[in-house]
Every structure is written in structure tokens, then in C-alpha cells.
Amino acid sequence: MVSTLTTYIGLRLCFLQLVLQAGKLAIERGWAINIGGGFHHCSSNSGGGFCAYADITLAVKYMFNHIDGVKKAMIVDFDAHQGNGHERDFLGDERVFILDMYNRLIYPGDNFAKQAIKRKVELNHHTTDQVYLENIRRHLPAVLDEFDPDVVVYNAGTDILEGDRLGNLDITPEGVMERDRLVFTEVRKKRGKPIFMLTSGGYQRNNARVIADSILGLHREKLISNPLEDSHVTSELREQGASLAQGSGGNEGET
Numbered sequence: 443m444v445s446t447l448t449t450y451i452g453l454r455l456c457f458l459q460l461v462l463q464a465g466k467l468a469i470e471r472g473w474a475i476n477i478g479g480g481f482h483h484c485s486s487n488s489g490g491g492f493c494a495y496a497d498i499t500l501a502v503k504y505m506f507n508h509i510d511g512v513k514k515a516m517i518v519d520f521d522a523h524q525g526n527g528h529e530r531d532f533l534g535d536e537r538v539f540i541l542d543m544y545n546r547l548i549y550p551g552d553n554f555a556k557q558a559i560k561r562k563v564e565l566n567h568h569t570t571d572q573v574y575l576e577n578i579r580r581h582l583p584a585v586l587d588e589f590d591p592d593v594v595v596y597n598a599g600t601d602i603l604e605g606d607r608l609g610n611l612d613i614t615p616e617g618v619m620e621r622d623r624l625v626f627t628e629v630r631k632k633r634g635k636p637i638f639m640l641t642s643g644g645y646q647r648n649n650a651r652v653i654a655d656s657i658l659g660l661h662r663e664k665l666i667s668n669p670l671e672d673s674h675v676t677s678e679l680r681e682q683g684a685s686l687a688q689g690s691g692g693n694e695g696e697t
């Protein structure tokens with residue numbers, strides 16, 4: 443029992459370390475994606491919504507404290523749920539701009555945390571692609587120009603997908619791909635800002651497939667490069683990447 447718990451804690455700390463490294467990587471290379479993070483209901487002093495550690499808060503604070511040139515960060519939270527964890531942590535912090543778009547009728551409904559949201563987009567049950575994507579086109583370019591962040595943390599939950607009983611929205615797989623394409627286009631292609639994506643919540647069997655298709659779409663559109671093709675990647679990293687690709691799994695954890 444003790445060894446199981448120790449292993450669990452060790453694995454979680456390992457995932458957390460990977461989230462911090464992904465933030466650093468995004469600054470160095472322009473983009474990074476961590477498929478195990480996005481626990482946005484956990485704040486620095488309280489867990490919630492299946493979220494045991496505040497990885498978004500830690501990643502942003504790590505970048506502020508350890509990476510030169512990162513003085514302002516934007517959190518773009520497009521998971522189906524309100525990201526009340528990082529919101530509680532950055533309430534009143536002028537270095538952080540939070541854009542949060544979520545289903546207003548589901549968990550957590552944290553009105554105190556909502557005070558930290560600088561651009562709030564509240565959706566109703568069964569919101570469709572058309573309304574969802576139009577909100578992104580209306581709000582995302584405007585806040586990027588207004589705040590001019592040094593880095594964007596993109597919490598890209600796929601619990602917005604149709605059929606997700608926790609998210610209760612009606613976004614199609616094509617809508618998810620278009621959402622991610624819009625975000626990377628506005629942040630990275632049009633403005634040249636580093637972006638750090640976390641895949642966050644999603645509770646259906648097709649989530650992993652949709653996430654994979656979306657990331658492949660970003661690569662096809664040249665919004666991200668293939669890390670294994672970069673000239674400065676060492677042979678050791680190439681081997682690690684190849685073995686990870688062979689053993690890849692799905693998305694898990696509620697957020």
C-alpha cells in the first residue's frame with residue numbers, strides 16, 4: 443500500500459516536472475504541448491474537481507521566476523469548465539491575463555474566482571461550433587493585442603466535445619481542430635508568441651483520437667514543427683521520442 447502510494451506520488455511529481463519543462467521548452471522553441479496537464483481547478487492551497495496539483499499556476503510562476511523575458515503571461519482556458527484554480531491564484535496579479543470560455547451552468551460556478559477573469563465568455567448547454575468559434579474569433583485577437591503577453595498558456599480541454607456528459611456542450615471533432623488551429627494561428631503565426639498547450643479535461647473514448655488529429659492538423663498547417671526533425675535535437679532525445687510514440691496512451695483525469 444505504502445509503495446503503491448509512493449509510486450503514485452512519484453508519478454504525479456514526474457508529470458508535474460514535465461509540465462514545468464514544457465513551459466521552459468515553449469519559450470526556447472516557440473511551442474510545447476503537454477498531454478498530461480491542465481489541472482485548472484486546483485489552486486496553490488486547495489484541490490478540487492479531480493485536480494490534485496496546480497500545474498498551471500506552478501508553470502506560470504516558474505517562468506516568471508526562472509526565464510528571462512517572461513514578465514506577462516496570458517492563460518487562455520478553453521476547457522468546458524471554469525478554471526477557478528489558477529484564477530484564485532492570480533486574482534489581482536497584473537502580470538497575468540485570463541481569458542476563460544466555459545459552460546456557465548456546470549461545475550464549479552466559482553463566483554469569487556471569476557473576479558480574476560479579465561475576459562469572460564460564458565456559454566450555455568449545447569453550444570454549437572458556430573457560436574463557439576465565433577466567440578474565439580471575436581475575443582482572442584482583441585485580448586492578445588490588448589495585453590501583448592510574453593507567453594500564452596493554452597488549456598485546451600476536449601470536454602467541449604459533443605456527448606461529454608460533464609461538459610454538456612456540442613462541439614464536433616472538426617470544431618475542436620478548428621479551435622486549436624485558430625489559437626495557434628493567432629498566437630504563434632500572426633504574433634510570434636510562445637505557446638504552451640495542455641490537454642486538460644475530456645471524458646470520452648474518442649478524446650485521444652481527437653487530440654491526436656488536432657495536433658497532426660497543427661503540424662500539417664506548419665503551426666508546429668516536428669520536434670524530432672529539428673536539427674538541434676540530440677540522438678538521445680530522438681530515441682526517447684520514438685519510444686514514447688510507440689507507448690503513447692490516452693487522456694485522463696477530470697478538469
Ligand SMILES: [Zn+2]
Pocket residue numbers: 521522523599601643644696697
Ligand atoms: Zn473540464
